[in-house]
Every structure is written in structure tokens, then in C-alpha cells.
Amino acid sequence: MPSKRPVIEITDLVKSYRRGGQSIPVLENICLKIEEGEFLALMGPSGSGKSTLLNLIAGLDQADSGSIRVGDREITVLSESELARWRAGHVGFIFQFYNLIPVLTAFENVELPLMLTRLSKKARKSHVATALSLVSLSDRMDHYPRQLSGGQQQRVAIARAVVTDPTLLVADEPTGDLDRHSADEVLQLMDQLCTELGKTIVMVTHDPRAARKSHTLKYLEKGVLTDAPQIAAPECL
């Protein structure tokens, strides 16, 4: 449920890409506030800039101008290496195609983000076990991704996203590659992370059923963010 204070505050965010010497605007003066514990869904047609906005919020890409404040940190001024450190500590990622490392077991995949911490092997093991139990996959920890179903792989990816206990979870089409049953399980799990563990979630989706699970729904079309499918005034005005 939306609560206390904004954990993410985006102001006048502009992003464009250069293709063949031409500048293609992707995001135009985006303003957005996401509160702590909020589950926000971003919808919009392909090429509308949803994933770009998600990448910018998660510190995966650099904006042309504007501000993104996550917690107390202005992330647009961080260097690549500072962003990498910041992501490692504050953001969990859930991808459409799970993006697990195929040569690592479920356990090792979940352990991966912890390799960047100072935790001992024992402590890492305990964290991984907790995360895998949260997604009900404790019995599959020694399985490789190819030995798991799509839904199970996405649950492992969720365990990897939460194992460092990040402030923010970003999910790019988390149900896009799943059947209805698995999608429901994943959405249920994300809802649980938000309501029970207080995680702030930003999710890009094309799936209206997934969007319905969110607390807040935003539409992005031609680089402009609105509350409803029709064009509305920028939120910060």
C-alpha cells in the first residue's frame, strides 16, 4: 500500500537515443514520485519508453537531463562504478526471460549478488536458503536453470533479486514469458514482497492482469507519462 514518503522522486527526466546521427527522443520531461512500499506498474505500447524509464530508475542507463532521487541518493550524478555499487546494494532485478546464469545452480544463481558483499560463506548460505524458501524452491537449490520450468526459473530470479534485501525491486515484463498459472504465482509472490516485506516495486508490463496486481498504474506513450490511457498533465505540475 502506498505509504509515508517518496522513495523515488523523478523530476524533468529527459532521455533520447542517437540512431544514424539522429536524436530520437524517448522520454520527455518525466516527473514521478513512488512511495515506499508502493507497487507501481508501467504500461504502454512497445517503444513507448517503459523499459528505458525502468533502466534509468534502476541505474542501468544515464539520463540526458533531469533528476532521479532514490532514497537519499541522486543517482544521475553517479559514475558507472558508483552506480554499479549502488545497484548491488539497493536494487533487485527481475527480467522477462529470467536471465539466470545457465552454468550455475539455483543456489549459486541466488548467491551471486552476495558475492559482492562481505558476508561469510556461512552467512551467504543462510541468506540464500531463506530467499529460496521464500519462493518455495528450497528443494530445487541444486538444479540448473535448464532443469526448472519457466515459472520456477522466474521464482529463482525473484529469490536472487531479494537476497540482498534491496530497497527497490524492478521487474521488466516478469510474466511475459510465463503461462497463466506460473504468471499468477509470480504475481502473488511480488504482491507478497510488497505487502509483507515492504518492498517498493516498479514493474513494466503489457499484461493487464499483472497490472491489476499493482497499487498504482501509469501509462507511458511516446515518452509522456500519464495516469490513464489518454494524455494527462504531467504529474509534478
Place this chain on the structure above:
Amino acid sequence: MLLKLLLRNAFRHRLRTLLTIGGIAVAILAFGLLRTVITAWYAGVAASSANRLVTRNAISLIFPLPLSYKEKIRAVDGVSIVSYGNWFGGVYIEEKNFFANFAVEPISYFDLYPEFLLSDDERAAFFRERKACVAGQKLAKRFGWKIGDTIILRGTIFPGNWEFILHAIYQGKDKTIDENQFFFHWEYLNETLRKTIARRADQVGFYMIGVKRPDQAAATAEAVDGLFKNSYAETLTETEKAFQMSFVSMSEAIITVILLVSYVIIVIIMAVVANTMAMSVRERMGEYAVFKTLGFGSGYLAGLILGESLTLTAVGGLLGIGATFPAAAAFGQAVGQFFPIFHVSAETIWMDMAAAAIVGVAAAVIPIWRVVHVRIADGLGRIG
């Protein structure tokens, strides 16, 4: 985790990995063999002593020098010992059984060559008997000769059938010493020549000079040549190393080609490994982007790729080095008459390892650059 991951990555596409490792092994084997051929070419130079000078006719090695020069050379300041001899050029049974054979003044010659190891009994027996001869251990083994055997060489420079009795078999002090040589008494040759071709008697093909101090070898050589300046048989004196080098330099073009081919092999395998690494990394670009997303830095990813590349070249390199020894032994046996010293030197092994390491590092450079510079969003393949 890094080690586990890079090892699993390295063997992810088993067929590709095995073919690449096989290619590296063959390349390192070929490189090692070619380096061994070059080492074999220089074996005579490597075995040369700084204490020895060679004096020959200034016109050419095929022209003799008078035996009378011996005492004059001995009187030169800095000379400790003088020996002499002739290239005999004898053939054992048939031409293909080639080996180096020399008529030498035995006592002084073996004093000059302490690296030829003989037992006291054998040495005494060889010195005592005019028709006695000494063969190297490998040579004796090659023809199944035993002490007391009679060996007949057909003379090509000195006509006739020459009979010798094998009284000693020498061993080399170490692996660099040629054990395929054959020596007999110069006096035996000279006495026969006096009876058959008197005009060729009392002449030697070369003098071997022992010097007291290696640092004065150049001055001693100059002094020796000065003695015979403007005589009918002027001399050319040089260090044994320079003398041996003059033979090697005749085949310098071949050596250069072998050297170039050995480097080309390394460049080719570098391209093959680089291609393998580039393909692997391109296929896994999404995974590297995930690593970057999770916060892993460029150093970690570079370590992952470099480690994988080095794993391939290390395994291939070790297999190649391992195969070099039996291959060199077989090769050495096949070409033993041309390369009496044919063994894989420690330097060759070091060069093999260095080549494998260089290939591993060079093959990883471009893939690392790509991974480090790829935008995460591009790596994940999602912009929109």
C-alpha cells in the same frame, strides 16, 4: 565462484572447446618442435668452449696446414695446449650411415675436450693402440658396436678401407654434448699417407688451441695468425664458437624461415583462440550484462573472460608441451644423422609456456573490451 564459473564457461561448448584445445596443443607442439630444430642447429655453438680456438687455412677449411705449425703455435703467449686433426669423411658400409669422424692427436685432443667422458682404462687403451678408435655412446648404440669390435670405414677424402678397433665409448658430460662422433689416431692416418700419398702427409686440417684465459682469446688468435702472415699457408684463427657459427650461418636463411614459421603458427592459433573467445563472449553478452546489472565491475568480468581464455590455452599448452617430448624423440631418431643433439631444452618449454600465455591474454583482449564497453541495456537486449 570466479574459478568455478570460468571453468564451467570454458567447457560449456565441449566440442568447440575440445577443438580449440586440440588446435592449441598442435600449435604448441609444432612451435616446440621448430624451436627444438633451431636449438639443434645451434647445438655445436652452444657446446663450444670459450677456452678453445680453432686455426684453419685462411683460404678455406679444405686446404691443409703444415704439421710444423704446431710448435710455433704452442710458443705463442697465452696458449696452454695445442692439438690437431683432420676431417676424415669416412663412410661406414654405405653413404646413408653418415657420422662425423676425425683423425686427431688423441692425448691433447681429449685434454681439450673434458666434456667427452672416458673411463681411465678405456682412455689408456685408446691412447696405446695406433689403430684404436673412440665412438660416442649414441653412435655405438646406433650401429650396435661393442668394445673390441673392428670397424671399417671407406675413405672418401683419403682413399682406401681403413680398419679401426673400438677401444673406448665416450659419454657426453651433459645432454648438449654430441655423442655421435668418431675419433681415431691422426698418426695412423699420417703413417698410411706417407706410404700411399706422401705429398699429403704431415699436413693437418685444423689446429685446436687451448687458451689460458678466455678474455685473451682474441689477442691469442691474432698472435697465431700473425705468425704465419705472408706464408704460403696463412691461417685464420677464431674462437670455437665463431668457427661453429660459420657453419650455422651457411643455413641462416633456413633458420630464419623456421623461426618465422614458428611465429606464424602462434599468430594463427592466436586468431583461432581469439575467434573462439569472441564467439563465446558474443553468445553470453546477455549474461555479462546481467553481471553488470547485479553490480559486478569490469575487473570481475575481465577476470572471468581472461581466466577462461587462459584456461583453454593452459590446457592446450600443457598437452602440446607433453606431446613435444615423444614427438621430439621420434623426430630426433629420424634425423639423428643431421641433428646429433636433438632434445627439448628448458628454454623451449619456457617459450612454449610464454607463447600459450601470450595467446591466452591476446585472445581475451577484444572480448574484454567489448564486454566492458557494452551498455547494460544493449547487453540485455532491451530498449523500448
